[in-house]
Amino acid sequence: MARVQRRLLFPLAFMLAVGFYYISSAHNSIPALRWTYESAIAPGVLDDPDYFWRQLSTHYPLQSIRPLPAGKPSRLPKIQHQFSRETGTERATRLGRQQAVQEAFGRGWKAYREHAWLQDELAPVTGGAKNTFGGWSVSTSPSQPSLIGATLVDNLDTLWIMNMRSEFEDAVAAATNISFETSSLTEINVFETTIRYLGGFLSAYDLSGDQRLLRKAREVGDMLYVAFDTPNRMPITRWDVGKAAKGESQEASSWALVAEIGSLCMEFTRLSLVTGDPKWFDATERITEVLKTEQSKTKLPGMWPISINPKDKNFHGDNTFSLGAMADSVFEYLPKMVALAGGLLPEYGEMYIYAVDAAKKYNFYRPMTPDNADILLASAVHVNKDGSGKEVPMSDYVGQHLVCFVGGMLAIGSKLLQRPEDLDIARKLTDGCIWTYSSMPHGIMPETFLMAPCPSKSATCEWDEYAWKKAVVASAEEDVTKLTKEKIRALADQVIFDKRLPKGFTDVMDRRYILRPEAIESVFVLYRVTGDKKLLESAWAMFQAIQKASKTELANLALADITVPAKDKPHQTDSMESFWMGETLKYFYLIFSEPSLISLDEYVFNTEAHPFKRLLR
Template structure:
């Protein structure tokens, strides 16, 4: 449990939660050997070929049927405020620079895609140093499916056709894993199929999305219809009883609505919308009952349908996409379901009050970061972990988008400050790349404050702990801490997209030209430090140029490079007035 009676215990428990996050999201056990398209793989447990073509998830008996399905909202979609900035015509020099940058991004993608095709075709991931294959998301070719819409957007239509032909052969009746992460499967696979269908209208992709959707519905076949987030789907196929977990990450429970809703919209079948509507209705009903009213804790009890028990609240890791989906669901449904606007506004009011903070910087930068609010005693006591995360960089784009959709200029400005905070962090680091998790000295309030080197060094010593024998000067030198940073808790960069995601969204919303330069600086820094002889690899240490690892998650192609490419595309390419992105950067058509 997340209860604690002392500041030390609260800190230790939060640290443990972060370590859990790092395990859950990134440090995966590689299962099984490499395999090629249409060739079965034996991982020592289950076979990728499963039970064969005769097995259909839709034919499996439902243990807890729904008596009455919640239909999609009907009526004329509301006329929502315009999201995108009205861009003036670009001059010849601007166009030349933009196109050269766009070409560089596409070349980077093409290089990685070609290596994946040569060395890891139909595997989940390419190992970018060794050229090996990794199966970490069910063995269903995660990189392939995740990249479908990127191929289409980058006008790689021949590669897209080859990829679709391969993707529709994936057999979802079996897996290389005994346990399926329903959240990751939904955002990467279901989101990938649906987005590629929305862009291409290739019916094969919709059929595959329905097949996968039929499977994922069985993760909701529990007594209270709450989803099992870490799902032993082979047991479900055998008819074993299923129950939602008593301790689930809130993001994994609450970030399925976009994909399920879009599947119901394009099929006119309400089963999927009904499944996640029940979940989101529970969040709505309990929003004001938590220890920090307006937000939900990192861990929730889906088995007992209680989302109020725990005491850590954050926009960052383990909670992130729950909040991200609130304004996006409003857009996806054309404003026809009012609970998403209400939940977004209430949640952001709490986050602005309790989570956002201003770091003390040598240049008095007008930026904000988002930390973790602690309420371990049953009520909020004002505790805030002054932390920064690369993952929480998505929040700048979320605030900016919410500000446009709900006509709130304050939210757009907060989105600007949060996005600029991530840009500043990139620029401040030795390689020009932001780390996973870090701490900085804070201003006394969220107003601008003067730089104070003494306070900075005191914060360094405090975070080093009582057993530390080094001086602040030694820590700064040995840990390569830029001015303002008190500790880099997790030095990795795993090819994450969240910073460029918010830069892209803020640019499309405000038209601020300096964001183009910021994006290009980010791209060139990442390329210079992560490029391998095959593709790109994650960094173990953003202060060390020689720390590339043998890891390239599918979101590098699905999200990071897609956002960089769109940053340098014409504004009508995937317009934010027509599309809304899921948390894996898959654009879905909005109801307009």
């Protein structure tokens, strides 16, 4: 669509084309100007000095602001595979699968529209609604208790991508009435608000060029910027927005999750790029500078721990290191910032390489499987002192559904930063998640689980039934050194029966599936990078399994226990978080779309699956 519009403009005089571009706020940039920052902002559309959050007095004013990166973007290596023309049969199969995904989304959106409109989430069994995020009011009626929700904003770009233009227009009209001046909640999560609301508005703007969405992004950005008004300019991640609105002074906490403070840079940088105002870029660059300084000081140099101290800018106190929950996106955003800024911020690539080299050494492990699969999983590492007082990194071998994003991260990094050896690791990590899905009774991966590690990531690892059972008993906190082989086998058989453990698994601690996107995210990215058609079959198997187990009369729901026998229905939870439609179904839809739709060479996804336009030369 956009390419057709540009071809129609080219016969006109160049100045007329440029004039039309500025006046109409056409969003897709003219090729000769692609490397410049966005210039398509209508005069005065963002000049709103009377906006509430812009009027607040600043307690800790800045002496200087870091400018936006200057110069032409680099010609970064291509990420996407050069796809060949598909056959007629392949096209028919792909379109049929894409349609099935869109129908699943359409059912969910219709149910949300009818039963939970303007709320955060649909309750997919009872047809009610849940509100767990911002608690924002409707600007046209701020006294109303109505809560404008995460599902609405999270899915603006999904509606556009799926070509649901009528529904998109309705959603934009509703979203423009969100008021970010007050919240019914005592405390908001700055990270979640950033990735869902700011990311959602920015992405929908990048795709549609609708200036109303950019204005809302600016409003969210102005509100969130106040969370940085602290003595050391580190943000408050769990923020009392009401006190801030009253003009009370504030300071950063002495404890925060590293993901929640280190994963704001993509959204803030993109907002600065499209508005030309560097203040948001400056805000998160201050965090990045601390991350870079602290990266070599941690107990596992290269990695940042799960918890940090923003108040004292001490990011190296904790001893637990993970690419999963509570840390994930701080690592995910490193190569993505390279792509977003067109290579103009090389420090992100340097930090990424340092972190990934450490993770490859300590966090990745090969599990022992009954089919001797050559796969990898990523676990957390705890650095503790041994008997001699030396600090030693030790893996806990806990697998997480959430950490499945790592395969896609490594695939992107392998291309952007020309590290071809990492692509093989990306594939093994993604295959690890695919294997875990297929090994469960319902073909769905649990939240967390344990597996017995192989002696080495690279050597052959033959299945050993007794070694597996010994690990099962050890996972049940039995001292195997005091047990005979016969006792170990008997205890293991009982634990395996009681806990319904498939072969290879030594424990399943969290048996839920909450409609998470991370596995299909990496399958999608790896398919776009490699073109391997086997990944399409893996994606389809995953989609069918999830649909069979989670589909309700209204939409889809979270599952409380996916280890029950295949003949039984998994236990259900009346919950459908916004990321089911905003992330999981979006990735399923895109893997069955033509590769040119949201090309990874033109867009980069934030951690909530919102695609932002990359700076391109």
